[in-house]
Amino acid sequence: MSRRIVHCHCVYSKVVPADVKTAVLERLAGSDAEFEAVPDLCEMSAGKDPALARFAGDGEVEIVACFPRAVRWLFHSAGHDLAAEASIHNMRSSTADEVCGALGLPDGESAS
Amino acid sequence: MKPREAARPGPSAPFGELHVAVEPGGFDGVDAAGRGAVLAALLEAGHPVSRKAGAGEGALARLGSDIGVVDRAPEQVVEDVAARREAAAAPAPGAWTPWFPVIDYDRCTNCMQCLSFCLFDVYSVDGEGRITVQNQEKCKTSCPACSRVCPEVAILFPKYKKGPINGDEVKAEDIASESMKVDISSLLGGDIYSALKERSGSAKKRFSTERDESKALLERKRCLKELKDKLDIPSEVLMSLPSAGDIEERARRARAKQEERIARSRSAQDQKETDGASAKEWDI
Numbered sequence: 001m002s003r004r005i006v007h008c009h010c011v012y013s014k015v016v017p018a019d020v021k022t023a024v025l026e027r028l029a030g031s032d033a034e035f036e037a038v039p040d041l042c043e044m045s046a047g048k049d050p051a052l053a054r055f056a057g058d059g060e061v062e063i064v065a066c067f068p069r070a071v072r073w074l075f076h077s078a079g080h081d082l083a084a085e086a087s088i089h090n091m092r093s094s095t096a097d098e099v100c101g102a103l104g105l106p107d108g109e110s111a112s
Numbered sequence: 113m114k115p116r117e118a119a120r121p122g123p124s125a126p127f128g129e130l131h132v133a134v135e136p137g138g139f140d141g142v143d144a145a146g147r148g149a150v151l152a153a154l155l156e157a158g159h160p161v162s163r164k165a166g167a168g169e170g171a172l173a174r175l176g177s178d179i180g181v182v183d184r185a186p187e188q189v190v191e192d193v194a195a196r197r198e199a200a201a202a203p204a205p206g207a208w209t210p211w212f213p214v215i216d217y218d219r220c221t222n223c224m225q226c227l228s229f230c231l232f233d234v235y236s237v238d239g240e241g242r243i244t245v246q247n248q249e250k251c252k253t254s255c256p257a258c259s260r261v262c263p264e265v266a267i268l269f270p271k272y273k274k275g276p277i278n279g280d281e282v283k284a285e286d287i288a289s290e291s292m293k294v295d296i297s298s299l300l301g302g303d304i305y306s307a308l309k310e311r312s313g314s315a316k317k318r319f320s321t322e323r324d325e326s327k328a329l330l331e332r333k334r335c336l337k338e339l340k341d342k343l344d345i346p347s348e349v350l351m352s353l354p355s356a357g358d359i360e361e362r363a364r365r366a367r368a369k370q371e372e373r374i375a376r377s378r379s380a381q382d383q384k385e386t387d388g389a390s391a392k393e394w395d396i
Contacts, residue, residue, distance in 0.1 A: 035162075070278065076217070
């Protein structure tokens, strides 16, 4: 299965720095990577959104959101445990460059 | 004590029914900053976006063939998507702020203090007698009180500002930290409850002679502010703190519920085994 990126924009709170999440989104949009961007993973978890099952069980998923412990238990809370190989990138504690570097996205200059 | 806040609307419709697909070439002619601005505007308005093979199937709207992006302001794109959402009778996003506790079961010891303490019936017990978050939508927005009483730092609020309640790793000093760990008996039966009562009592006595009720009110507000600042618990929750007796009663009910669920689960298991044995006996 191909690599997939899930970006959480955490729209109902300001805890994820706006400059970080916006820069990551720009770099994603400028790349060729396939991705799914969601307004808020907490909202999806509370609603037990079936899309979480797809994210959780879909091969090499890379989740760009907040603290890994929070993300893993949010998925568990919705009844869909994340695969052990899932990667979680934390936009609350990392810079946009660090997150995009870990995702292997081209830098802002070279993105189309 | 009864919760003061009525149940709020729950989460909106699922991703699959609402997403906006970016078609191949849907962003052609738009630079990276422009693409990012459109995506951010859609997400801020509560519309999920997918750019992957087959994303157009079942999408609410497709950026490309349905809605153009070139030379258009992000707000115009959002308006078009919102109109489609309305036409599809999908619920408006953002009706509910997703603030609720998430349990870290690697740390939880099933002590039920959170269930006993929560004023809003957010917690329950599952079929295996395990604590569970059942009514997320009843949680009081911005209140992390239950995580303050958890002795194992097992309750997360992902949108909380500070660690480890926000999901950051738990360090040994967090468990020991006074600001993190608040013993339920001291929170409810001791320090805070008594402090409030005591201050209220002494203030009443003092102000009854002074005949100045506004001073009494100020004193109460000052006391509540102190507690709010210390524990980050909204004043309306502090004002509704259950008494020690209420807590004991809740704990008793929680234990009874847990025992009942476990007994029911065992009985169902026994029945299953009996049926299995009978079937074997009769060679079914």
